[in-house]
Amino acid sequence: MQLLLLPPDERPVHTRLVRDLAAIAGTRVELPEPALLPGMRDPGAVDGLAAWLLERSADADVAVISLEGLCHGGLIPSRLTDETADVVIGRLGTLRAIRAQRPTMRLDAMAVVTRLPDLDDATEEPPLWATHGRHLASLSRQLDRHARGHADGDALVAARAAVPAGPTRAVMARRARNHALLLAALELVAADTLDTLVLSADDTAPEGLPAREARWLDDWLQALDLGVRVGRYAGADEVAAVRVARWTVGEAWQPRIATLEDTGLDRIAPYEGAPIRQTVAGQVRAVGGTLVGELVDADLVLAVVPPEAEGDHALAPPVPDAARDRRLRATGDRIADAVDAGHAVAVADCAFPNGGSPALVDALDARGVLPRLAAYAGWNTAGNSIGSALAHAVVGRDARGAGTPHERLLVHRLVEDVGYQAQVRTHLRRDRSLAGAPAEPGVAERAPLCASIERDLGTWLAGLGGLGSRWRIAEGSVSLPWGRTFECDLEVEAIDG
Numbered sequence: 001m002q003l004l005l006l007p008p009d010e011r012p013v014h015t016r017l018v019r020d021l022a023a024i025a026g027t028r029v030e031l032p033e034p035a036l037l038p039g040m041r042d043p044g045a046v047d048g049l050a051a052w053l054l055e056r057s058a059d060a061d062v063a064v065i066s067l068e069g070l071c072h073g074g075l076i077p078s079r080l081t082d083e084t085a086d087v088v089i090g091r092l093g094t095l096r097a098i099r100a101q102r103p104t105m106r107l108d109a110m111a112v113v114t115r116l117p118d119l120d121d122a123t124e125e126p127p128l129w130a131t132h133g134r135h136l137a138s139l140s141r142q143l144d145r146h147a148r149g150h151a152d153g154d155a156l157v158a159a160r161a162a163v164p165a166g167p168t169r170a171v172m173a174r175r176a177r178n179h180a181l182l183l184a185a186l187e188l189v190a191a192d193t194l195d196t197l198v199l200s201a202d203d204t205a206p207e208g209l210p211a212r213e214a215r216w217l218d219d220w221l222q223a224l225d226l227g228v229r230v231g232r233y234a235g236a237d238e239v240a241a242v243r244v245a246r247w248t249v250g251e252a253w254q255p256r257i258a259t260l261e262d263t264g265l266d267r268i269a270p271y272e273g274a275p276i277r278q279t280v281a282g283q284v285r286a287v288g289g290t291l292v293g294e295l296v297d298a299d300l301v302l303a304v305v306p307p308e309a310e311g312d313h314a315l316a317p318p319v320p321d322a323a324r325d326r327r328l329r330a331t332g333d334r335i336a337d338a339v340d341a342g343h344a345v346a347v348a349d350c351a352f353p354n355g356g357s358p359a360l361v362d363a364l365d366a367r368g369v370l371p372r373l374a375a376y377a378g379w380n381t382a383g384n385s386i387g388s389a390l391a392h393a394v395v396g397r398d399a400r401g402a403g404t405p406h407e408r409l410l411v412h413r414l415v416e417d418v419g420y421q422a423q424v425r426t427h428l429r430r431d432r433s434l435a436g437a438p439a440e441p442g443v444a445e446r447a448p449l450c451a452s453i454e455r456d457l458g459t460w461l462a463g464l465g466g467l468g469s470r471w472r473i474a475e476g477s478v479s480l481p482w483g484r485t486f487e488c489d490l491e492v493e494a495i496d497g
Helices: 016-024 046-056 067-072 085-090 093-101 129-147 153-161 165-190 209-224 239-249 276-286 322-340 358-366 382-395 405-434 443-462
Strands: 002-006 028-030 062-066 106-113 196-201 230-234 256-259 300-305 345-349 375-377 471-473 492-494
Touching: 002 046, 002 239, 016 028, 016 239, 016 382, 016 405, 046 067, 046 093, 062 067, 062 239, 067 085, 067 106, 067 165, 085 165, 093 106, 106 165, 106 209, 106 239, 129 153, 129 165, 129 209, 165 196, 165 209, 196 209, 196 239, 209 230, 230 276, 230 382, 239 276, 239 382, 276 300, 276 382, 300 322, 300 382, 322 345, 322 358, 345 358, 345 382, 358 405, 375 382, 375 405, 382 405, 405 443, 405 471, 405 492, 443 471
Parallel strands: 002 028, 002 062, 062 106, 106 196, 196 230, 256 300, 300 345, 345 375
Antiparallel strands: 471 492
């Protein structure tokens, strides 16, 4: 199979890690050359990306296409640029041209309901977020409540008064433009220009403009009766991997997937707008699977570790809690029992956003089952973790074992999600704060900081049971893709070479 991927941005989760995932099954994924891709806030070369997609589609079987990448030049630029709706939507003409040239080629697109984070931080948002992020989130909630007939008029007036009118209007205009693009994408599915489409929701909540726009989309999906051709669920950064996994596995196999247990699946995870049970159902459909009720009927068991009440490894690291750790170790024992019983178990560790659960992984390590997991993911949001775990598990169904590409990806996720996000990053940020250093490193600091991270992660991995005796952090491989400590990139390599 020749598979093209036009990703939402240049981060490793959308590029190298997707290639690593496909390599488990021996599939090659072709991506645009790096010079065409965005650089965080800087848009990619939209004309160059369109030309690349047109040219490479001549020989491809499937194309997985981020509409943010194709139409805005990247996911972050989709929130920042002032291009008009007619310009942005006009770039969908590339997809019509490909369909005209290749009527039997699979065209699979993905797009995201624009997020509206409740945070005074403009790192990935327009400058207004630096001082008014929380006020904008409050206005978003009040507008949604007003639309549903639940608003306090005085509260809406106060929320509007708390933000500057001009910049706020520009933010809302971008939302209108981006929503129009999603509607245009639905039109392409209805016209059979696109075969399939995923409309995911990133960093959302039960109330607010993103939730309201998602409800509008659901209304149109029902009216258009597009069935399984359009998916709508919580997620974003994992969607490229999920769609590549779907096409790598092929449509002939529809894995039967059971959840290990239902405890906690009615909770709403942080940064999501619906119960985690709905996220699971959406992600299972996206990977081509069907949910079954009994483990004995399943090809794959998805162990979802439900959200805990408090803690965010990036913003408010969990405080020590013996009762919570006992719960997580007990969950680890139930997962280990399922593995020992012969089930293929993928772990979606959703206990905390932005990192995995050390107590859970310690329990799995103590039982000796980490190398036998079908997948592990515990990063960013619940949707990210669930989709990543499912994608890895279905692609690796026939490729598990010591020293394999499957095990390499399993180790990478454990190191990044638990070793870095849940532990090393927490200590690094605490130490910088105690030393009075800026929250994020300057350019000159990054190389020595990455060397320190590499040493700490190497120590963590070496203590990880059987996996630590077979894998190590590749020398000089740790980097900070966007120059910040929120995420890191790394490579693991087999110790025997």
